[in-house]
Amino acid sequence: MDSKADSALIVDRKIYDVQKIRNDFPILKLQVHGKPLVYLDNAATTQKSQYVIDKTNNYYEKMNANIHRGVHALSQEATEAFESSRITIKNFINALGKNEIIFTRGTTESINLVASSYGRTNIKEGDEIIISTMEHHSNIVPWQMLCAEKNAKLSVIPVDDQGEIIFEEFEKLINEKTKFVSVVYASNSLGTVNPVKKIIDLAHSYNIPVMLDAAQAVNHLKIDVQQLDCDFLAFSGHKLYGPTGIGILYGKVNHLEAMPPYQGGGDMISKVTFEETTYNELPHKFEAGTPDIAGAIGLGAAIEYIEKIGLENISHHENILLEYATKAVSDLQGLRIIGTAKEKIGVLSFHFENVHPHDVGTFLDFEGVAIRTGHHCTQPLMRRFNVPATSRASFGMYNTIEEVDVLVNGLKKILEVFG
Amino acid sequence: MDQELRELYQQVILDHNKSPRNFRLIDHPTNHAEGYNPLCGDNINVFLSINDFGIIEDISFQGSGCAISKASASLMTSLLKGKSVDEAEKIFNKFHELVTDKLGDNPDIDELGKLAVFGGVREFPARVKCASLAWHTMINALHNKNEKVVTE
Numbered sequence: 001m002d003s004k005a006d007s008a009l010i011v012d013r014k015i016y017d018v019q020k021i022r023n024d025f026p027i028l029k030l031q032v033h034g035k036p037l038v039y040l041d042n043a044a045t046t047q048k049s050q051y052v053i054d055k056t057n058n059y060y061e062k063m064n065a066n067i068h069r070g071v072h073a074l075s076q077e078a079t080e081a082f083e084s085s086r087i088t089i090k091n092f093i094n095a096l097g098k099n100e101i102i103f104t105r106g107t108t109e110s111i112n113l114v115a116s117s118y119g120r121t122n123i124k125e126g127d128e129i130i131i132s133t134m135e136h137h138s139n140i141v142p143w144q145m146l147c148a149e150k151n152a153k154l155s156v157i158p159v160d161d162q163g164e165i166i167f168e169e170f171e172k173l174i175n176e177k178t179k180f181v182s183v184v185y186a187s188n189s190l191g192t193v194n195p196v197k198k199i200i201d202l203a204h205s206y207n208i209p210v211m212l213d214a215a216q217a218v219n220h221l222k223i224d225v226q227q228l229d230c231d232f233l234a235f236s237g238h239k240l241y242g243p244t245g246i247g248i249l250y251g252k253v254n255h256l257e258a259m260p261p262y263q264g265g266g267d268m269i270s271k272v273t274f275e276e277t278t279y280n281e282l283p284h285k286f287e288a289g290t291p292d293i294a295g296a297i298g299l300g301a302a303i304e305y306i307e308k309i310g311l312e313n314i315s316h317h318e319n320i321l322l323e324y325a326t327k328a329v330s331d332l333q334g335l336r337i338i339g340t341a342k343e344k345i346g347v348l349s350f351h352f353e354n355v356h357p358h359d360v361g362t363f364l365d366f367e368g369v370a371i372r373t374g375h376h377c378t379q380p381l382m383r384r385f386n387v388p389a390t391s392r393a394s395f396g397m398y399n400t401i402e403e404v405d406v407l408v409n410g411l412k413k414i415l416e417v418f419g
Numbered sequence: 420m421d422q423e424l425r426e427l428y429q430q431v432i433l434d435h436n437k438s439p440r441n442f443r444l445i446d447h448p449t450n451h452a453e454g455y456n457p458l459c460g461d462n463i464n465v466f467l468s469i470n471d472f473g474i475i476e477d478i479s480f481q482g483s484g485c486a487i488s489k490a491s492a493s494l495m496t497s498l499l500k501g502k503s504v505d506e507a508e509k510i511f512n513k514f515h516e517l518v519t520d521k522l523g524d525n526p527d528i529d530e531l532g533k534l535a536v537f538g539g540v541r542e543f544p545a546r547v548k549c550a551s552l553a554w555h556t557m558i559n560a561l562h563n564k565n566e567k568v569v570t571e
Binding site: 358373388417 | 436
């Protein structure tokens with residue numbers, strides 16, 4: 001334990017056994033450039049536990065078959081595992097029913113599905129859609145495409161210098177033309193946790209539906225879609241310690257029932273003739289083609305693993321790391337933290353006055369430290385803060401105080417070279 | 420510092436990063452191009468003033484980027500000033516071959532001159548674009564003569 005760590009952290013270590021968790025993640029034993037891997041790029045993707053890897057492999061080794069229509073044993077077993085993941089996910093976000101849980105390829109596809117299906121049906125010329133300045137490109141471009149097609153307008157809620165949404169500006173943007181709001185729950189670049197409940201309540205008072213991009217929120221915050229009352233919510237499996245290529249769209253059943261299919265194909269139909277097709281019921285209406293069965297099973301396993309440790313415990317642990325890291329880097333010369341909101345997830349974005357993030361990234365790589373450098377797919381936000389890019393360390397359930405020290409020592413070395 | 424890292428960040432590169440040469444606007448350039456790397460957000464403007472005899476009388480750059488890209492632009496401008504357009508293209512080709520490893524393990528250091536400091540970039544595939552952005556932008560500026568003259 002580092003001498004700088006306070007007693008609260010020592011107490012914490014007793015109830016939260018980070019070493020035990022680390023042992024569950026085989027990749028964390030790797031060395032990079034001859035140094036132990038310090039993986040601090042969790043906002044880009046999280047590592048997978050042996051439990052998730054085993055469950056995914058088990059599908060391929062013991063039950064690989066296509067789902068839903070086979071009458072043979074393997075197909076039934078695979079279908080059961082796939083559908084049981086859906087129920088795990090439904091319970092995880094407290095959806096009303098499993099027909100509200102649509103498997104997609106990830107957050108991006110979930111948002112595109114809504115923009116394409118709900119958007120094309122309901123957005124008309126002159127209508128307005130509201131997003132925020134801190135959106136990931138995946139929650140900008142689909143709406144931009146829709147607006148261009150429909151001749152609608154995209155309005156953007158500004159953020160203040162701390163990286164918080166200016167709520168009064170959101171209130172001002174809403175008018176009778178506003179037909180949809182889509183905002184990020186927690187920012188991948190800044191770490192800001194947005195007041196989504198307040199946003200939803202205000203939008204609903206004008207009968208405007210709200211979609212939440214929960215890609216970064218879902219592995220830090222307990223999400224209850226019924227309590228939030230959001231209309232749609234999207235997230236990805238791989239940011240939740242699950243596999244890549246699988247994600248979720250939650251939608252309120254009344255919306256999903258009314259929406260036309262997103263893609264046509266197998267599995268999403270109940271009857272096909274060359275004259276006419278009747279679509280399958282929810283959630284299959286939105287799941288054309290053979291899905292990523294192993295991915296869905298892996299995602300269910302990832303949630304089981306998280307629940308074993310407890311999302312609140314993970315979140316508490318990450319907050320301690322964030323607080324410690326924020327304090328430690330604050331003393332470094334010429335360093336500016338981008339994103340200082342009151343409520344944050346474990347994301348620390350920063351910018352050196354005289355060292356470009358790419359150089360920071362390359363130097364840290366040689367210390368074994370993996371961080372993200374660049375615009376984090378949030379170019380408008382980078383412009384808002386007048387930086388071309390940032391360096392971003394993002395924490396996960398398996399990171400330690402000692403790893404934060406390796407990061408900070410690495411940054412000090414960089415300052416020696418560039419200072 | 421690790422040897423491989425030291426190869427990448429040689430003193431010359433660090434110097435040019437800290438005090439880039441020709442880091443300014445040219446008021447009435449004959450040639451100009453903007454270069455942009457969407458992967459990292461690096462952005463550079465290269466300005467040239469080429470006389471009637473095809474000689475680069477002045478060359479400068481502005482923009483934001485990492486140490487590698489800034490030093491590369493700085494060294495490029497120092498090297499090309501006074502050269503002919505043909506020579507500039509030849510030097511570009513040589514530089515390109517160096518950073519993309521086409522010269523093999525033993526590039527002719529004498530022939531490359533100061534540019535040899537970018538040899539270390541070969542070991543960092545993700546950073547080759549940083550080193551070559553200024554050069555590609557310069558080539559674009561040469562080829563788009565009269566098309567994109569900046570007057571501000």
